Amino acid sequence: MPERVEIAIIVLVLIGIIVSSGTMYYTATVLSSTSTITSDVSTLTESVANLTSSVRDLATITGSLAQSVNASVAEIAALKARLAEIEASLAVRETLIVGTTDSVELTLDPAQAYDYFGWNILQQIGSTLVSVKPGSTTGSDFVPDLALSWNSSADLKTWDFNLRTGVKFPDGTTFSASDVKYSFDRAIALIPSIPEGAPAGLGYGDIFNRTEVLSTSKVRFHLNFAFSPFLGILSARSSNIVQQTYAPIRQVNYTAGNPRASTPVAFVGPYVLARWERVGARDVEIKLDANPNYWNLASGYPKLKHIIFKFYPDAATLRLAIEAGDVDMAFRHISPTDVLDLENNPNLRVWWGTGAFIQYLAFQEKRAPFSDRRVRMAVAAALNRTAMTETVFLGLSNPLYSIIPPGMLGHTEAFKDAGLDANYTLARDLLTQAGYNPGNPLQFDLWYESSGHYPSSADQALLYKETIEAAWPGAIQITLKSAEWASYKENRDDEIMDAYVYGWYPDYVDPDDYAFLYWATWLHTNYYNSTYNPGGYADYLQQVAWYDEARATNNVTLRAELYAKIDAIAVNQSSVIPLYVSTAWAVTKPSVYGIYLDITQDMRYWLISK
Amino acid sequence: MGLRTYIIRRILLTIPTLLLLLTMIFLITRVLPGDPVALHFEKKATPEQMEQMRKQLGLDKPVWAQYIDYLGGLVDINYFMEHGYPNLGKSMQTFEEVGGQIFSAFPATLELAIYSMIIASTIGILLGVASSKSYNSVPDHLIRGFGTVAYAIPIFFLGIVFQLIFGVYLHWLPTGLRINPSITPPATITGLYTIDSLLEGNIIKFFESVKALILPSLTLGIILSGIFVRLTRTNMLETLRLDFVTAARARGLKEGTVTYGYALRNAFLPILTMMGLQFAMLLGGAILTETTFSWPGLGRYIVQRINFRDYTAIQGAVVMFGLFVTGVSLVVDLLYAYFDPRIRL
Numbered sequence: 001m002p003e004r005v006e007i008a009i010i011v012l013v014l015i016g017i018i019v020s021s022g023t024m025y026y027t028a029t030v031l032s033s034t035s036t037i038t039s040d041v042s043t044l045t046e047s048v049a050n051l052t053s054s055v056r057d058l059a060t061i062t063g064s065l066a067q068s069v070n071a072s073v074a075e076i077a078a079l080k081a082r083l084a085e086i087e088a089s090l091a092v093r094e095t096l097i098v099g100t101t102d103s104v105e106l107t108l109d110p111a112q113a114y115d116y117f118g119w120n121i122l123q124q125i126g127s128t129l130v131s132v133k134p135g136s137t138t139g140s141d142f143v144p145d146l147a148l149s150w151n152s153s154a155d156l157k158t159w160d161f162n163l164r165t166g167v168k169f170p171d172g173t174t175f176s177a178s179d180v181k182y183s184f185d186r187a188i189a190l191i192p193s194i195p196e197g198a199p200a201g202l203g204y205g206d207i208f209n210r211t212e213v214l215s216t217s218k219v220r221f222h223l224n225f226a227f228s229p230f231l232g233i234l235s236a237r238s239s240n241i242v243q244q245t246y247a248p249i250r251q252v253n254y255t256a257g258n259p260r261a262s263t264p265v266a267f268v269g270p271y272v273l274a275r276w277e278r279v280g281a282r283d284v285e286i287k288l289d290a291n292p293n294y295w296n297l298a299s300g301y302p303k304l305k306h307i308i309f310k311f312y313p314d315a316a317t318l319r320l321a322i323e324a325g326d327v328d329m330a331f332r333h334i335s336p337t338d339v340l341d342l343e344n345n346p347n348l349r350v351w352w353g354t355g356a357f358i359q360y361l362a363f364q365e366k367r368a369p370f371s372d373r374r375v376r377m378a379v380a381a382a383l384n385r386t387a388m389t390e391t392v393f394l395g396l397s398n399p400l401y402s403i404i405p406p407g408m409l410g411h412t413e414a415f416k417d418a419g420l421d422a423n424y425t426l427a428r429d430l431l432t433q434a435g436y437n438p439g440n441p442l443q444f445d446l447w448y449e450s451s452g453h454y455p456s457s458a459d460q461a462l463l464y465k466e467t468i469e470a471a472w473p474g475a476i477q478i479t480l481k482s483a484e485w486a487s488y489k490e491n492r493d494d495e496i497m498d499a500y501v502y503g504w505y506p507d508y509v510d511p512d513d514y515a516f517l518y519w520a521t522w523l524h525t526n527y528y529n530s531t532y533n534p535g536g537y538a539d540y541l542q543q544v545a546w547y548d549e550a551r552a553t554n555n556v557t558l559r560a561e562l563y564a565k566i567d568a569i570a571v572n573q574s575s576v577i578p579l580y581v582s583t584a585w586a587v588t589k590p591s592v593y594g595i596y597l598d599i600t601q602d603m604r605y606w607l608i609s610k
Numbered sequence: 611m612g613l614r615t616y617i618i619r620r621i622l623l624t625i626p627t628l629l630l631l632l633t634m635i636f637l638i639t640r641v642l643p644g645d646p647v648a649l650h651f652e653k654k655a656t657p658e659q660m661e662q663m664r665k666q667l668g669l670d671k672p673v674w675a676q677y678i679d680y681l682g683g684l685v686d687i688n689y690f691m692e693h694g695y696p697n698l699g700k701s702m703q704t705f706e707e708v709g710g711q712i713f714s715a716f717p718a719t720l721e722l723a724i725y726s727m728i729i730a731s732t733i734g735i736l737l738g739v740a741s742s743k744s745y746n747s748v749p750d751h752l753i754r755g756f757g758t759v760a761y762a763i764p765i766f767f768l769g770i771v772f773q774l775i776f777g778v779y780l781h782w783l784p785t786g787l788r789i790n791p792s793i794t795p796p797a798t799i800t801g802l803y804t805i806d807s808l809l810e811g812n813i814i815k816f817f818e819s820v821k822a823l824i825l826p827s828l829t830l831g832i833i834l835s836g837i838f839v840r841l842t843r844t845n846m847l848e849t850l851r852l853d854f855v856t857a858a859r860a861r862g863l864k865e866g867t868v869t870y871g872y873a874l875r876n877a878f879l880p881i882l883t884m885m886g887l888q889f890a891m892l893l894g895g896a897i898l899t900e901t902t903f904s905w906p907g908l909g910r911y912i913v914q915r916i917n918f919r920d921y922t923a924i925q926g927a928v929v930m931f932g933l934f935v936t937g938v939s940l941v942v943d944l945l946y947a948y949f950d951p952r953i954r955l
Binding site: 095097106111192195196254275277278279280281283284285308310312313314315317320321323324325326418451466473484485486489490493 | 645648649650658659662668701702704705706710712718770773774778781784787791792794797826878900901902903904906907908910911912914917918919923
């Protein structure tokens, strides 16, 4: 049995060896695997750590990125805001806000409009064939506008104009001679239905015979009589060129919300009418935008892209608006006292210019006392114009001694030269001759307009009364009377006022538009009436003859002589006594420049910069 | 009498009131010196042309016929339906429809009136209550003094003072106009800029129109608040002495509740009536305020049209004022009747 035992032992040993080896191998394998796993875990851990780190990095990067994005968004917003600011600033710099107490009276139709402000707007949005050079001192230096050149026949009855070519209306059509003919034909055709319009007032019906189209760029005017101030008429706003599409043969009126339909004027001027709002027949806002088709665009006009007009009820509120900076410019009307005060304001600038508005004293000659020429002359002699201009207008107007203002052809100092100014001795002599003295005083009513139609009327009237009465205390007794504009005009027509102060604003800057005031029938002085003024009627006829002769000649020397002769008779007759001529002013912020306040009284907004 | 009967009777009563107003204004404008046709034509028209214009405007007819024509136009329903406003005739100067002109100017006045009334009643009632609560003390005297000064001070003076302080010196607020000149006004829906700018969703326009409203409505509001201060104070003093106030206090109610919840409610009816009456004065004051603040409303419209003897325009504007005041009075009376049943008895 020992062998079996041995064999068993050997088998067992072998089994043991095998098992041990297997176990060892397995263990080694397991150990090896464990090591691998450990390594893997380690690697995994490391990877996780790396991953975590990466995620952290990513989060950091994302955070940074988000920060960057946020910063960029903020920067973009800031840039946008800055851009808006710059745009707003540019818009402000390209916009002029004008405050005024004016308003378009009724229409922007050249066939009707006859008021300063309406004409001023028409000048910005339309064009005439010729215009007066900015800064003109005489009003007679004409420059091309829609006409490039012109000439007249020797008899001054035929006038040819070569037109500017390539001028476009906003709808793309081209301006031509037929538009000129249509504009004047229309203005004249409408005179019977619009007798209060400017073409009627300027005598288009009498002056124009016909308009002839010679070619697309050449037009000829045939006049009924020789008329030397014709260029003045053509430069007036009533001669603005209209566009046929918008200019029927009837008056074009304001159409709410539709500026293009509110005026027949061809938009060929520096600006177009972009907005026109009226409330209750008075302007509330007018906005002009630069005309992209303006023929003079290449020269840099208009300087500003937008002009906005804002409307104030009186001079006091307008003054406050310019002082508060609500508007860039205040033009018509800041009162004389205010404008002198504003001159001391360092935040404002006052612009001074020539005036063409005049006032004069008219006498009713159909009855005593002013049916007597000597009495009229006595009052004229007693007037102290300088005291009035210095006291009432604080020096912002000038005494006027001829109905034609200084600077203009034909102006004289006739009334001063004849001693009809603050000449109390002459006044006494004349009154004595007429039978007046302290025992039999000269008594009359002096009328003035009381609703603000003329500047400082009541103060003027008071000063006239005081200075005239001072000529011979007790021998002159003046009663001041007033009426507001409506009644004042009615009184004038009813011829109930003994002596009355009146005013004139020119339609065109030429003595032709002033001299006739000495005998204007609508003034109702009866100077022109042979029944009431038999002694002066021949003088009146002579004045008219000289006036017509002056109209019919281009000879400036001769014209000046003729107007001087008209003045001489006017002095002798003293039917209408010149009083003063205004000066003009505008107030702006200091940044505004390019303002010309010349004798034309035109405010040319396209020349203004900020 | 029931509330409905009272309302009908009250509405019917406004008709003779308006008719009387219409007749008076029609006659007054006819006797004013100045010929509207001559004014329109200046010195340019021939007598024939002027006669033709008189015919066109119906001025060649006898006054009674013009009156009948005018009344006929007012009740022209077809015209009203077509235009959205009554036929008030055509302006004798501009030949535009007077109704259209007035309705373009009226929203400005209405907006000013509304905000002024809010300011006037707020200031007036609060100060009036405070004055009555501090009866015979320094605050009472100060508030009474304020009431007197506010009532007596001229509108244009206060307006100019505000313009100088807040416009010229401080540059905080505009001195006039309905909105900043560089801003295009909101599209017209109601005509009230504050409402229209909100409807347009434009907050800048809203703030700008509010800024423009502050000074004119504050001016008018302060002037009108004077009478509210005095009225509220007097009524509150009487009411605070009544038994129910003592009873309310005895029950331990808070003083604020007693004052505003009980006493002011009882004292409010006369104030409400006064608010209605003050609307008339407010519109009158609007004429001056509108001029001071360059506010393009109905007040300025009337002044301009009077200068031109524009009969139809003056008539239309006065009728509009009359209608407005009558309407407000009617509403106040109805509210009064609603709150105080004794009125209906």
